[in-house]
Amino acid sequence: MYTLHYVPDWASLAVRLTLEEFDIPYKAALIDNDSNERDSAAFRKMSPLGLVPAFSTPDGDMCETLAILLWLGDRHEGVSPVPSSQERAAYLKWLLFINNSIHNNILSLFHPERVSSASCANETMQNARAQIQVALGIVDSMLMNSEPSWMNAEKPTALNYYLGLLMRWMNGFEATHPAHISSRDYPSLHTLLQKLEKRPAACKCAELEGLGETIFTNPTLV
Ligand SMILES: N[C@@H](CCC(=O)N[C@@H](CS)C(=O)NCC(=O)O)C(=O)O
Structure with missing residues (x-):
């Protein structure tokens, strides 16, 4: 199961929309900005600059929206055209x-x-x-x-x-x-x-x- 570390309406929403569109199971973990969670050692380990989103996968934690979208496309049909396709x-x-x-x-x-x-x-x-x-x-x-x-x-x-x-x-x-x-x-x-x-x-x-x-x-x- 994936975990999307998110803040409402931040860049994490692009990942969430994709997960929902393709019925990909995930847990959503709300980041607590009031307690500066993005500055915590645990969050910085996932996202070194403290930027949202972070995304936990069985292959390790990720950050960078584009990288996450590409990674999901490699694993879930329809998210992006497959590598062998003309598109x-x-x-x-x-x-x-x-x-x-x-x-x-x-x-x-x-x-x-x-x-x-x-x-x-x-x-x-x-x-x-x-x-x-x-x-x-x-x-x-x-x-x-x-x-x-x-x-x-x-x-x-x-x-x-x-x-x-x-x-x-x-x-x-x-x-x-x-x-x-x-x-x-x-x-x-x-x-x-x-x-x-x-x-x-x-x-x-x-x-x-x-x-x-x-x-x-x-x-x-x-
Ligand atoms: N290059 C990053 C940018 C992510 C980004 O800037 N996220 C914003 C929210 S939309 C953020 O975390 N802002 C907090 C900050 O800049 O300190 C990505 O594409 O994921």
Whole structure:
């Protein structure tokens, strides 16, 4: 049995959505931020920087959302195209693209003080925001032009939920906030997420983590 160490609405949600979509049994262990559990020796052993998620498996503890999603894809049918499939190359390319060009820039967008001095925070956010917008435009065109089998709300892979969560966070900010980026500006992606948020896995996670409705396209952040 796996254990997902999680905080509601944090990056662990991408893993939880995937586990629920594919009916993969797991235990959920809520991390206690009030007692600084992420700074404990036990948690740092799983996740050296104290970042969420951590994921315990019979093969050892893991961290890094992307690594966990890839690992689940190696072991559970449907989570990602299998290594021998024709779709695998494109899937890996776009999964890594989302991680590098969107998720990593989101970290700068949400925490500019970590990558620049306070006096440059606004500029850092604007730069990160611009890079995310370019990347989202590229993903949206790819989706519109090629309709890949692994990016389909009727038969989602882990990539769909990973991108859904990232979009949730940016959609969730007030329109005037610099971290707000609306999925409505990316029509093919927006349509996919509207379908994805109606899936039983999304509804179940919404209930489990208190996320409200329309969790990707019109969310209320926790
Ligand atoms: N590269 C990591 C990033 C994970 C991450 O930044 N998680 C956030 C929550 S969404 C976190 O733990 N934040 C606490 C902190 O930054 O101290 C991953 O993909 O798992």
